Amino acid sequence: MDKTSRFLISATTSGSGKTTVTLGLLRALKNRGLNTQPFKCGPDYIDTKYHDMASGSHSINLDVFLASTYHVESVYSKYAANKDACIIEGVMGLYDGYNRMQGSSAQIAELLDIPIVLVINAKSMAYSAAALLFGFKNFYKNINVVGVIFNFVASESHYSYLKDACEDVGLEALGYLPKDTNVEIPSRHLGLNIEKEFIFDEFANKVATLIEKHINVDRLLEITATHKITDVSKEEEKAKSNLNIAVAYDEAFNFVYHENIEYLKRLGKVSFFSPIKDKELPLNSDLVYLPGGYPELYLSELSNNTSMLESIRSYIENDGKLIAECGGMMYLCSSIVDKEGIEYPMVNILKQTATMQYMKLELGYRSFNYNGQCIKGHEFHYSKVEDPENNTSSVTQIHNAKGMEVDTKLIRYKNTIAGYTHIYWSESDLMKLFG
Template sequence: MTYTSNFLISAIASGSGKTTVTLGLLRALRNRGLNIQPFKCGPDYIDTKYHVLAAGKESVNLDLFLSSESHIKYLYNKYSSDKDVCITEGVMGLFDGYDRMNGSSAQIAEKLDIPVILVLNAKSMAYSAAALLYGFKNFSDKINITGVIFNFVASESHYNFLKDACHDAGLEPLGYLPKNTDIEIPSRHLGLNIDEQYRFDDFADKAAALIEKHIDIDRLLSVTAKRESDAGVIKEINVPLQGLRISVARDAAFNFMYHENMEYLKRIGAVSYFSPLHDKHLPESDFVYLPGGYPELYLSELNNNRTMQDSICHYVEAGGKALAECGGMMYLSSSISDEDGTEYAMVNIFDQKATMENMRLKLGYRQFEYNGVLLKGHEFHYSSIKSEQQSVVQQYTAKGQPTDTKLLRYKNVIAGYTHLYWADMDNLMDLF
């Protein structure tokens, strides 16, 4: 039998401060020497990078659109079984899903049977918080909201009003974070260089110090303690070993990858990593994966590394199998233009031009069928593509509405903006 603390940090809405609370708690518990495990609801691959830096442990995505209920239960059991504390960061507001509650943080908390700690932005609010908290607590009897952490609190006196509201709503106040302009999560282009990592460490340490001072961590761990029976041996997902030589692009320009996708690749072959920025040649490969990232920040370096571009061209022309997503797809275009319109030559597998001019965010879940395989993923980018090339499939939103998101194919290369989740698939190689 093991005793662990498991909880999900959610909020009334985005912008409430759940990421700051999550990262501060991860760093504070790490500083205490506890064995912690972070998780992230939804498809976000940037928050998981924050988690790694704060906790020193890989963070795992839990997503009920991208994967099945059995898969997220498998993942949670796999990574939580030997940990002291498991913290799952929610996405958006507690009940916000891709279709009502479907795919929401609340649904994940329900399926995993873990309590919820609610973060409430208390700026310009006092006893009225009781009505909000009461509504959230009683909206669904399937969700166990255990306690509340208040953010942007003006003073101890302000917190006393909020505590009254919390008690009268039937919830336990666990502390607060004061208004503090000194702590701010660094740029979303996190981890690109050593200076950014130092900045993040400073942020995480300051957030942890505030949490130690203003939040009752011991009480938080107590009210979220959960007695669990021994689950026995966790069964790995049955994926046939194929003995493939798998090469994954990983450097400052290409680093958006789901942790469990990489674990899947390790089960079907031998994974090695290469850098399109710095390496001269592609490793000997049976399959190449070019994930998303920040190629737009390294256009000159990518442009100048012609030997790597030539190596990838030779691999593709010889029939090599490859999957390129978002930034990886941009890299395989004929060129990428920066925000000013300056054009840099790229690998030129696809006759199209990527550009950062007139940046506009495009995001959302995507689903489609290709070669008899149902695929799901997430689109998130600011760039755009200039191309007349036709998509090989029609992609759809989570609600089944058609989108103009393309999937491209040249020989044995598949590419597109959609970040695919294949860790819950039978055989990724069926795509080719």
């Protein structure tokens, strides 16, 4: 292709099906042989894993709370350059941000000057879609909504009413997905093991087939086509050191931001290890990163791998530098209790217990100041930490996106920094955290 197709898939509300549509389009374009780059608005690290599997390319987060607008523009141009198609999946509803429109899909679309395709949940809706579409099209004049894809459509007759609504609003109806329980993504709350419990390839191909049948993909690519963009990123090359950086990455620990790993690669040599399968940390590690993930699904394997537990414990006690986030922080606790109340011993560096009992969702943006830096991240978990004797106190006060204090802790033990916050550090001086 001489041109590239670039667009953002958004919706009126969460649950409209934008992830299903995005995944189906990514797989359909891959099946056509197009070099397609996925992106995700916001801090989500589960949707990006789906994108990776659907497209064969690393999905990149675009988030104006976690990073500066310059960084978002730079990262976008870096990965979008010379691609045949770029698809950005939005977050929540089109205009939903952490503070009105701030951080919304609409803000990303305006910042990057890309058209928007709306996904509408058409269940129990016909011509009334016109009023809904008119509002979303005209509410904010600095964005460009170019087309609509309807989801949960009952029949061709149903779709005809929806096409009439689009015509009277001046938007192009690009097609629809029919009601089909075989193409519904399982609940994505933490605890779903998408690698084993969900046959992803089969799902992606089913959606791609429906998309090719019911959506005018050629027209979608045509109305969103523009010149291929040039990589304008001027990524500051940090001094390459001799750091040996070990990153936990397996079935239990895999919630990572791709740009965080790219940052680590600029600091030194990155190697990956498995707390489930490997017996000890990689030799001569100078920095260890334990990301979040699904440790609650592998408690027996993690607890029984006593040589790895001892290796990490010894590394920490000998002043090794380590960052642990969410599931990684749980792994460092004395134990983790599963939903049935069974307790599994863990690394036992943090003298507290993480439990999956009485699960309650905690989520939101987080920021804190530590060692002279403002650090930003995101919190999303169902577990909680029990520390009745207050053995682990926070080294700083953490705030939400609106500056309000939250109870989340940042824990420091020797050169270990741990907490529930998934930090986005691509614009930070990571090693300064240990100062």
